[in-house]
Amino acid sequence: MTSDDRTSVAVVGSTGSIGTQTLDVIAADPDRYRIDSLAAGRSLDQLIEQANAVRPELVAVGDPSLEPALRDAVPAGTEVASGEEGLAECARRADITVNGVVGFAGLPVTLAALESGKRLALANKESLISAGPVVQAARRTPGAELVPVDSEHAAIHQCLRANDVDRRVSRIQVTASGGPFRGRSRDELASVTIEEALAHPTWAMGPKITIDSSTLMNKGLEVIEANELFGAPAGDLGYGLTLDDIEVVVHPQSIVHSMVTYSDGSTIAQLSMPTMMLPIGYALAYPDRFPVAYGTIDWATVGRLDFEAPDLEAFPCLALAYQAAEMGGTAPAWLSAANEVAVEAFLKGGLAWADISGINSETLEKHDGGTGLTLQGVLEGDQQARHHATELLRRAGS
Numbered sequence: 001m002t003s004d005d006r007t008s009v010a011v012v013g014s015t016g017s018i019g020t021q022t023l024d025v026i027a028a029d030p031d032r033y034r035i036d037s038l039a040a041g042r043s044l045d046q047l048i049e050q051a052n053a054v055r056p057e058l059v060a061v062g063d064p065s066l067e068p069a070l071r072d073a074v075p076a077g078t079e080v081a082s083g084e085e086g087l088a089e090c091a092r093r094a095d096i097t098v099n100g101v102v103g104f105a106g107l108p109v110t111l112a113a114l115e116s117g118k119r120l121a122l123a124n125k126e127s128l129i130s131a132g133p134v135v136q137a138a139r140r141t142p143g144a145e146l147v148p149v150d151s152e153h154a155a156i157h158q159c160l161r162a163n164d165v166d167r168r169v170s171r172i173q174v175t176a177s178g179g180p181f182r183g184r185s186r187d188e189l190a191s192v193t194i195e196e197a198l199a200h201p202t203w204a205m206g207p208k209i210t211i212d213s214s215t216l217m218n219k220g221l222e223v224i225e226a227n228e229l230f231g232a233p234a235g236d237l238g239y240g241l242t243l244d245d246i247e248v249v250v251h252p253q254s255i256v257h258s259m260v261t262y263s264d265g266s267t268i269a270q271l272s273m274p275t276m277m278l279p280i281g282y283a284l285a286y287p288d289r290f291p292v293a294y295g296t297i298d299w300a301t302v303g304r305l306d307f308e309a310p311d312l313e314a315f316p317c318l319a320l321a322y323q324a325a326e327m328g329g330t331a332p333a334w335l336s337a338a339n340e341v342a343v344e345a346f347l348k349g350g351l352a353w354a355d356i357s358g359i360n361s362e363t364l365e366k367h368d369g370g371t372g373l374t375l376q377g378v379l380e381g382d383q384q385a386r387h388h389a390t391e392l393l394r395r396a397g398s
Protein backbone atom coordinates (compact mmCIF):
# COMPACT_ATOMS: atom_id res chain seq x y z
CA MET A 1 0.00 0.00 0.00
CA THR A 2 1.24 3.53 -0.70
CA SER A 3 0.60 6.20 1.89
CA ASP A 4 -2.26 7.59 -0.27
CA ASP A 5 -4.14 4.31 -0.05
CA ARG A 6 -4.15 4.25 3.72
CA THR A 7 -7.36 4.73 5.68
CA SER A 8 -7.43 8.18 7.23
CA VAL A 9 -8.45 8.42 10.87
CA ALA A 10 -9.58 11.35 13.02
CA VAL A 11 -8.79 10.79 16.69
CA VAL A 12 -11.06 13.11 18.63
CA GLY A 13 -10.42 13.16 22.35
CA SER A 14 -6.82 12.20 21.54
CA THR A 15 -5.48 13.20 24.95
CA GLY A 16 -7.77 10.87 26.91
CA SER A 17 -7.71 7.20 27.77
CA ILE A 18 -9.46 6.09 24.56
CA GLY A 19 -7.58 8.65 22.46
CA THR A 20 -4.08 7.67 23.59
CA GLN A 21 -4.88 3.96 23.21
CA THR A 22 -6.20 4.67 19.70
CA LEU A 23 -2.88 6.30 18.79
CA ASP A 24 -1.08 3.19 20.04
CA VAL A 25 -3.36 0.87 18.05
CA ILE A 26 -2.90 2.90 14.86
CA ALA A 27 0.88 2.95 15.39
CA ALA A 28 0.77 -0.85 15.35
CA ASP A 29 -0.50 -0.92 11.74
CA PRO A 30 1.10 2.11 10.04
CA ASP A 31 0.83 0.68 6.52
CA ARG A 32 -2.92 0.60 6.75
CA TYR A 33 -3.89 3.72 8.76
CA ARG A 34 -2.76 7.31 8.87
CA ILE A 35 -3.89 9.92 11.36
CA ASP A 36 -5.52 12.77 9.48
CA SER A 37 -6.49 14.82 12.51
CA LEU A 38 -6.18 15.04 16.26
CA ALA A 39 -8.50 16.91 18.58
CA ALA A 40 -8.86 17.40 22.32
CA GLY A 41 -10.52 19.68 24.84
CA ARG A 42 -8.00 21.67 26.88
CA SER A 43 -4.81 19.59 27.40
CA LEU A 44 -2.74 21.83 25.18
CA ASP A 45 0.77 20.56 25.99
CA GLN A 46 -0.22 16.95 25.42
CA LEU A 47 -2.02 17.79 22.18
CA ILE A 48 1.01 19.73 20.89
CA GLU A 49 3.28 16.83 21.78
CA GLN A 50 0.99 14.42 19.93
CA ALA A 51 0.78 16.74 16.90
CA ASN A 52 4.56 16.96 16.67
CA ALA A 53 4.92 13.19 16.99
CA VAL A 54 2.15 12.15 14.61
CA ARG A 55 2.13 15.14 12.21
CA PRO A 56 -1.56 15.10 11.24
CA GLU A 57 -3.01 17.42 8.60
CA LEU A 58 -5.36 19.10 11.10
CA VAL A 59 -5.30 19.67 14.86
CA ALA A 60 -8.29 21.05 16.75
CA VAL A 61 -8.74 22.17 20.31
CA GLY A 62 -12.16 22.39 21.99
CA ASP A 63 -11.41 25.59 23.89
CA PRO A 64 -11.18 28.39 21.26
CA SER A 65 -9.01 30.56 23.55
CA LEU A 66 -6.21 27.97 23.15
CA GLU A 67 -6.15 28.11 19.34
CA PRO A 68 -3.42 30.80 19.01
CA ALA A 69 -1.03 28.93 21.32
CA LEU A 70 -1.75 25.69 19.45
CA ARG A 71 -1.10 27.38 16.10
CA ASP A 72 2.31 28.60 17.32
CA ALA A 73 3.43 25.17 18.44
CA VAL A 74 2.37 22.67 15.75
CA PRO A 75 4.56 21.77 12.77
CA ALA A 76 4.52 24.29 9.90
CA GLY A 77 1.75 23.61 7.42
CA THR A 78 -0.57 21.92 9.95
CA GLU A 79 -4.12 23.25 9.79
CA VAL A 80 -5.47 24.42 13.16
CA ALA A 81 -9.11 24.74 14.25
CA SER A 82 -11.04 25.12 17.47
CA GLY A 83 -14.40 24.90 19.18
CA GLU A 84 -17.23 22.53 18.32
CA GLU A 85 -16.89 23.34 14.64
CA GLY A 86 -13.18 22.51 14.70
CA LEU A 87 -13.87 19.12 16.26
CA ALA A 88 -16.68 18.44 13.79
CA GLU A 89 -14.38 19.33 10.89
CA CYS A 90 -11.99 16.56 11.96
CA ALA A 91 -14.87 14.09 11.76
CA ARG A 92 -16.04 15.28 8.35
CA ARG A 93 -12.74 14.68 6.56
CA ALA A 94 -11.48 11.32 7.76
CA ASP A 95 -12.56 7.87 6.56
CA ILE A 96 -12.98 6.82 10.19
CA THR A 97 -13.54 8.99 13.26
CA VAL A 98 -12.77 7.59 16.67
CA ASN A 99 -14.93 9.64 19.03
CA GLY A 100 -13.18 9.45 22.40
CA VAL A 101 -14.54 12.70 23.79
CA VAL A 102 -16.11 12.34 27.23
CA GLY A 103 -19.70 13.46 27.82
CA PHE A 104 -22.31 15.38 25.86
CA ALA A 105 -19.51 17.49 24.29
CA GLY A 106 -18.96 14.57 21.89
CA LEU A 107 -22.31 15.03 20.12
CA PRO A 108 -21.12 17.35 17.29
CA VAL A 109 -18.40 14.80 16.45
CA THR A 110 -20.83 11.87 16.34
CA LEU A 111 -23.22 13.78 14.08
CA ALA A 112 -20.51 15.19 11.80
CA ALA A 113 -19.00 11.75 11.13
CA LEU A 114 -22.34 10.09 10.40
CA GLU A 115 -23.81 12.99 8.41
CA SER A 116 -20.69 12.93 6.22
CA GLY A 117 -21.41 9.30 5.39
CA LYS A 118 -18.29 8.07 7.18
CA ARG A 119 -17.53 5.40 9.74
CA LEU A 120 -17.93 6.42 13.36
CA ALA A 121 -15.96 4.32 15.84
CA LEU A 122 -17.99 5.35 18.87
CA ALA A 123 -16.60 5.36 22.39
CA ASN A 124 -18.51 8.51 23.37
CA LYS A 125 -21.69 6.74 24.49
CA GLU A 126 -23.20 9.93 25.96
CA SER A 127 -23.88 11.38 22.48
CA LEU A 128 -25.89 8.34 21.39
CA ILE A 129 -27.73 8.12 24.70
CA SER A 130 -28.66 11.80 24.79
CA ALA A 131 -29.60 12.25 21.16
CA GLY A 132 -30.93 8.81 20.20
CA PRO A 133 -33.46 9.76 17.48
CA VAL A 134 -31.18 12.45 16.01
CA VAL A 135 -28.26 10.02 15.83
CA GLN A 136 -30.49 7.31 14.33
CA ALA A 137 -31.48 9.72 11.55
CA ALA A 138 -27.80 10.52 10.94
CA ARG A 139 -27.03 6.78 10.76
CA ARG A 140 -29.29 6.61 7.71
CA THR A 141 -26.97 8.90 5.72
CA PRO A 142 -25.67 6.89 2.75
CA GLY A 143 -22.26 5.47 3.62
CA ALA A 144 -22.62 6.20 7.34
CA GLU A 145 -21.67 3.37 9.65
CA LEU A 146 -21.51 3.19 13.43
CA VAL A 147 -19.15 0.59 14.88
CA PRO A 148 -19.14 0.61 18.68
CA VAL A 149 -15.91 0.89 20.64
CA ASP A 150 -17.47 0.42 24.08
CA SER A 151 -16.21 -3.08 24.85
CA GLU A 152 -19.65 -4.51 25.67
CA HIS A 153 -21.20 -3.22 22.45
CA ALA A 154 -18.18 -4.27 20.41
CA ALA A 155 -18.69 -7.71 21.95
CA ILE A 156 -22.41 -7.73 21.05
CA HIS A 157 -21.53 -6.56 17.53
CA GLN A 158 -19.21 -9.56 17.22
CA CYS A 159 -21.70 -12.02 18.72
CA LEU A 160 -24.35 -10.82 16.25
CA ARG A 161 -21.99 -11.56 13.39
CA ALA A 162 -22.01 -15.19 14.49
CA ASN A 163 -25.51 -15.42 13.03
CA ASP A 164 -26.14 -15.14 9.32
CA VAL A 165 -29.71 -13.84 9.62
CA ASP A 166 -30.65 -10.52 11.19
CA ARG A 167 -33.46 -11.98 13.29
CA ARG A 168 -33.89 -14.79 15.82
CA VAL A 169 -32.05 -12.74 18.42
CA SER A 170 -33.98 -13.05 21.67
CA ARG A 171 -31.80 -11.48 24.39
CA ILE A 172 -28.64 -9.52 24.99
CA GLN A 173 -26.62 -9.93 28.17
CA VAL A 174 -24.49 -6.86 28.89
CA THR A 175 -21.79 -7.84 31.36
CA ALA A 176 -20.59 -5.57 34.18
CA SER A 177 -17.50 -5.93 36.32
CA GLY A 178 -19.51 -4.60 39.27
CA GLY A 179 -16.90 -1.89 39.86
CA PRO A 180 -14.90 -1.33 43.06
CA PHE A 181 -17.94 -1.56 45.37
CA ARG A 182 -19.41 -4.87 44.24
CA GLY A 183 -20.83 -6.78 47.19
CA ARG A 184 -21.24 -3.73 49.45
CA SER A 185 -24.65 -2.72 50.82
CA ARG A 186 -26.17 0.75 50.49
CA ASP A 187 -25.25 1.47 54.13
CA GLU A 188 -21.66 0.40 53.60
CA LEU A 189 -21.45 2.79 50.65
CA ALA A 190 -22.51 5.89 52.61
CA SER A 191 -19.01 7.32 53.04
CA VAL A 192 -16.80 6.01 50.23
CA THR A 193 -13.99 8.32 49.09
CA ILE A 194 -13.03 9.67 45.68
CA GLU A 195 -9.87 7.51 45.72
CA GLU A 196 -11.89 4.37 46.47
CA ALA A 197 -14.37 5.15 43.69
CA LEU A 198 -11.53 5.75 41.20
CA ALA A 199 -9.86 2.40 42.01
CA HIS A 200 -11.50 0.22 39.36
CA PRO A 201 -10.62 -3.46 39.79
CA THR A 202 -10.27 -4.42 36.10
CA TRP A 203 -10.26 -1.35 33.80
CA ALA A 204 -7.97 1.74 33.64
CA MET A 205 -10.18 4.51 32.20
CA GLY A 206 -10.80 8.25 32.39
CA PRO A 207 -12.24 9.63 35.67
CA LYS A 208 -15.85 10.17 34.56
CA ILE A 209 -16.47 6.64 33.27
CA THR A 210 -14.59 5.20 36.26
CA ILE A 211 -17.00 6.91 38.66
CA ASP A 212 -19.92 5.83 36.45
CA SER A 213 -18.64 2.27 36.77
CA SER A 214 -18.59 2.55 40.55
CA THR A 215 -22.26 3.65 40.66
CA LEU A 216 -23.33 1.24 37.85
CA MET A 217 -24.54 4.34 36.00
CA ASN A 218 -22.11 3.32 33.28
CA LYS A 219 -23.90 -0.01 32.95
CA GLY A 220 -27.23 1.78 32.86
CA LEU A 221 -25.97 4.09 30.13
CA GLU A 222 -24.74 1.02 28.27
CA VAL A 223 -28.21 -0.55 28.45
CA ILE A 224 -29.59 2.58 26.76
CA GLU A 225 -26.70 2.46 24.29
CA ALA A 226 -27.46 -1.21 23.50
CA ASN A 227 -31.12 -0.36 23.05
CA GLU A 228 -30.21 2.41 20.59
CA LEU A 229 -27.70 0.28 18.71
CA PHE A 230 -29.51 -3.04 18.53
CA GLY A 231 -33.12 -2.48 19.60
CA ALA A 232 -34.58 -0.98 16.42
CA PRO A 233 -36.84 -3.17 14.24
CA ALA A 234 -35.09 -6.19 12.75
CA GLY A 235 -33.77 -5.56 9.26
CA ASP A 236 -33.72 -1.81 9.87
CA LEU A 237 -30.92 -0.62 12.16
CA GLY A 238 -31.50 -3.22 14.85
CA TYR A 239 -32.72 -6.66 15.87
CA GLY A 240 -36.23 -5.95 17.10
CA LEU A 241 -35.38 -6.09 20.80
CA THR A 242 -37.10 -4.29 23.66
CA LEU A 243 -35.56 -3.01 26.87
CA ASP A 244 -36.77 -6.15 28.64
CA ASP A 245 -34.57 -8.16 26.30
CA ILE A 246 -31.45 -6.33 27.47
CA GLU A 247 -30.21 -7.77 30.71
CA VAL A 248 -27.23 -6.85 32.92
CA VAL A 249 -25.07 -9.66 34.32
CA VAL A 250 -22.30 -8.94 36.82
CA HIS A 251 -19.11 -10.74 35.83
CA PRO A 252 -16.20 -9.60 38.03
CA GLN A 253 -13.34 -10.96 35.90
CA SER A 254 -14.25 -8.77 32.86
CA ILE A 255 -13.34 -11.54 30.41
CA VAL A 256 -16.79 -12.10 28.90
CA HIS A 257 -17.55 -8.68 27.42
CA SER A 258 -21.21 -9.41 26.61
CA MET A 259 -23.42 -12.11 25.13
CA VAL A 260 -26.26 -12.63 22.68
CA THR A 261 -28.89 -15.34 23.12
CA TYR A 262 -30.73 -16.64 20.05
CA SER A 263 -34.27 -18.01 19.71
CA ASP A 264 -33.07 -21.61 20.06
CA GLY A 265 -31.53 -20.85 23.47
CA SER A 266 -27.97 -20.77 22.21
CA THR A 267 -25.81 -18.03 23.76
CA ILE A 268 -22.78 -16.62 21.95
CA ALA A 269 -20.23 -14.69 24.02
CA GLN A 270 -17.13 -12.65 23.17
CA LEU A 271 -14.14 -13.23 25.45
CA SER A 272 -10.80 -11.46 25.78
CA MET A 273 -8.69 -9.89 28.52
CA PRO A 274 -9.89 -6.42 29.57
CA THR A 275 -8.17 -4.02 27.16
CA MET A 276 -9.77 -1.31 25.04
CA MET A 277 -7.12 -1.82 22.36
CA LEU A 278 -9.08 -4.81 21.02
CA PRO A 279 -12.41 -3.01 20.48
CA ILE A 280 -10.57 0.04 19.10
CA GLY A 281 -8.74 -2.18 16.59
CA TYR A 282 -12.01 -3.99 15.84
CA ALA A 283 -13.82 -0.74 15.01
CA LEU A 284 -10.97 0.37 12.76
CA ALA A 285 -10.55 -2.89 10.87
CA TYR A 286 -14.19 -4.12 10.65
CA PRO A 287 -15.23 -6.22 8.73
CA ASP A 288 -11.62 -7.36 8.72
CA ARG A 289 -9.82 -8.24 11.95
CA PHE A 290 -6.97 -6.16 13.38
CA PRO A 291 -3.65 -8.00 12.86
CA VAL A 292 -2.40 -7.55 16.44
CA ALA A 293 -3.85 -9.85 19.13
CA TYR A 294 -4.69 -7.48 21.97
CA GLY A 295 -6.27 -9.11 24.99
CA THR A 296 -5.46 -12.73 24.18
CA ILE A 297 -6.60 -14.90 27.07
CA ASP A 298 -4.14 -16.79 29.19
CA TRP A 299 -6.57 -19.50 30.29
CA ALA A 300 -4.35 -20.82 33.05
CA THR A 301 -4.39 -17.44 34.84
CA VAL A 302 -8.08 -16.77 34.29
CA GLY A 303 -9.04 -19.87 36.25
CA ARG A 304 -12.76 -19.18 36.64
CA LEU A 305 -15.58 -17.03 35.30
CA ASP A 306 -18.28 -15.92 37.76
CA PHE A 307 -21.69 -14.40 37.07
CA GLU A 308 -24.29 -12.85 39.39
CA ALA A 309 -27.27 -10.50 39.30
CA PRO A 310 -26.70 -6.78 39.92
CA ASP A 311 -27.73 -5.29 43.29
CA LEU A 312 -30.30 -2.67 42.30
CA GLU A 313 -30.79 -1.45 45.86
CA ALA A 314 -27.13 -0.62 46.48
CA PHE A 315 -26.73 0.76 42.94
CA PRO A 316 -29.98 2.60 42.07
CA CYS A 317 -28.48 4.32 38.99
CA LEU A 318 -28.91 1.12 36.98
CA ALA A 319 -32.68 1.06 37.48
CA LEU A 320 -32.81 4.80 36.72
CA ALA A 321 -31.35 4.14 33.29
CA TYR A 322 -34.05 1.58 32.49
CA GLN A 323 -36.63 4.09 33.72
CA ALA A 324 -35.24 6.88 31.51
CA ALA A 325 -35.09 4.60 28.48
CA GLU A 326 -38.71 3.57 29.12
CA MET A 327 -39.74 7.24 29.40
CA GLY A 328 -38.07 7.91 26.04
CA GLY A 329 -37.70 11.28 24.35
CA THR A 330 -35.10 13.42 26.08
CA ALA A 331 -35.33 11.48 29.37
CA PRO A 332 -32.02 9.65 28.70
CA ALA A 333 -30.45 13.03 27.82
CA TRP A 334 -31.71 14.43 31.13
CA LEU A 335 -30.34 11.50 33.08
CA SER A 336 -26.99 11.63 31.35
CA ALA A 337 -26.69 15.41 31.79
CA ALA A 338 -27.64 15.24 35.49
CA ASN A 339 -25.10 12.48 35.94
CA GLU A 340 -22.35 14.56 34.32
CA VAL A 341 -23.13 17.40 36.75
CA ALA A 342 -23.26 15.06 39.76
CA VAL A 343 -20.05 13.19 38.87
CA GLU A 344 -18.19 16.45 38.35
CA ALA A 345 -19.38 17.66 41.76
CA PHE A 346 -18.31 14.37 43.37
CA LEU A 347 -14.86 14.52 41.76
CA LYS A 348 -14.44 18.05 43.10
CA GLY A 349 -15.34 16.88 46.59
CA GLY A 350 -18.66 18.72 46.61
CA LEU A 351 -21.05 15.74 46.67
CA ALA A 352 -21.09 12.41 48.47
CA TRP A 353 -20.82 9.33 46.26
CA ALA A 354 -24.11 8.01 47.69
CA ASP A 355 -25.89 11.22 46.65
CA ILE A 356 -25.03 10.96 42.93
CA SER A 357 -28.07 8.75 42.35
CA GLY A 358 -30.30 11.24 44.22
CA ILE A 359 -29.29 14.12 41.93
CA ASN A 360 -29.91 11.88 38.95
CA SER A 361 -33.33 10.63 40.09
CA GLU A 362 -34.60 14.03 41.23
CA THR A 363 -33.56 15.60 37.93
CA LEU A 364 -35.23 12.81 35.99
CA GLU A 365 -38.44 13.39 37.96
CA LYS A 366 -38.53 16.92 36.53
CA HIS A 367 -38.35 15.70 32.93
CA ASP A 368 -40.71 17.82 30.84
CA GLY A 369 -41.77 15.19 28.30
CA GLY A 370 -39.46 16.57 25.59
CA THR A 371 -39.33 14.31 22.54
CA GLY A 372 -35.74 14.95 21.44
CA LEU A 373 -36.63 14.49 17.78
CA THR A 374 -34.60 17.55 16.78
CA LEU A 375 -31.08 18.58 17.65
CA GLN A 376 -32.43 21.81 19.11
CA GLY A 377 -34.73 19.80 21.39
CA VAL A 378 -31.81 17.67 22.56
CA LEU A 379 -29.62 20.71 23.25
CA GLU A 380 -32.43 22.37 25.20
CA GLY A 381 -33.11 19.19 27.16
CA ASP A 382 -29.44 18.89 28.07
CA GLN A 383 -29.37 22.51 29.27
CA GLN A 384 -32.58 22.17 31.29
CA ALA A 385 -31.37 19.01 33.00
CA ARG A 386 -28.01 20.63 33.86
CA HIS A 387 -29.88 23.61 35.27
CA HIS A 388 -32.10 21.40 37.48
CA ALA A 389 -29.17 19.26 38.64
CA THR A 390 -27.05 22.32 39.45
CA GLU A 391 -29.95 23.83 41.38
CA LEU A 392 -30.36 20.60 43.37
CA LEU A 393 -26.65 20.68 44.21
CA ARG A 394 -26.90 24.32 45.27
CA ARG A 395 -29.86 23.60 47.54
CA ALA A 396 -27.99 20.68 49.06
CA GLY A 397 -25.17 23.12 49.84
CA SER A 398 -22.70 21.44 47.48
Ligand SMILES: NC(=O)c1ccc[n+]([C@@H]2O[C@H](COP(=O)([O-])OP(=O)(O)OC[C@H]3O[C@@H](n4cnc5c(N)ncnc54)[C@H](OP(=O)(O)O)[C@@H]3O)[C@@H](O)[C@H]2O)c1
Nearest residue numbers: 013015016017018041042043062101102105123124205206
Ligand atom coordinates in the same frame (compact mmCIF):
# COMPACT_ATOMS: atom_id res chain seq x y z
N1 LIG B 1 -11.57 4.82 28.86
C1 LIG B 1 -12.16 3.69 28.55
O1 LIG B 1 -11.60 2.62 28.74
C2 LIG B 1 -13.55 3.70 27.97
C3 LIG B 1 -14.20 2.48 27.73
C4 LIG B 1 -15.46 2.50 27.13
C5 LIG B 1 -16.05 3.70 26.79
N2 LIG B 1 -15.39 4.87 27.04
C6 LIG B 1 -16.04 6.14 26.69
O2 LIG B 1 -15.14 6.89 25.90
C7 LIG B 1 -15.30 8.28 26.17
C8 LIG B 1 -13.95 8.84 26.60
O3 LIG B 1 -13.59 8.25 27.81
P1 LIG B 1 -12.11 8.38 28.39
O4 LIG B 1 -12.06 7.44 29.53
O5 LIG B 1 -11.13 8.24 27.29
O6 LIG B 1 -12.12 9.87 28.94
P2 LIG B 1 -10.90 10.80 29.33
O7 LIG B 1 -9.68 9.98 29.57
O8 LIG B 1 -11.38 11.70 30.39
O9 LIG B 1 -10.65 11.64 27.98
C9 LIG B 1 -11.64 12.49 27.49
C10 LIG B 1 -11.19 13.18 26.23
O10 LIG B 1 -12.24 14.09 25.84
C11 LIG B 1 -11.68 15.38 25.66
N3 LIG B 1 -12.68 16.39 25.99
C12 LIG B 1 -13.28 16.60 27.18
N4 LIG B 1 -14.14 17.62 27.10
C13 LIG B 1 -14.07 18.07 25.83
C14 LIG B 1 -14.71 19.11 25.13
N5 LIG B 1 -15.60 19.93 25.73
N6 LIG B 1 -14.42 19.29 23.83
C15 LIG B 1 -13.52 18.48 23.22
N7 LIG B 1 -12.87 17.47 23.83
C16 LIG B 1 -13.15 17.29 25.13
C17 LIG B 1 -10.50 15.42 26.61
O11 LIG B 1 -9.62 16.44 26.21
P3 LIG B 1 -8.74 17.26 27.31
O12 LIG B 1 -8.30 16.31 28.35
O13 LIG B 1 -7.64 17.77 26.45
O14 LIG B 1 -9.61 18.33 27.84
C18 LIG B 1 -9.93 14.04 26.41
O15 LIG B 1 -9.17 13.98 25.23
C19 LIG B 1 -16.39 8.39 27.24
O16 LIG B 1 -17.63 8.62 26.64
C20 LIG B 1 -16.38 7.01 27.89
O17 LIG B 1 -17.63 6.67 28.44
C21 LIG B 1 -14.16 4.90 27.62
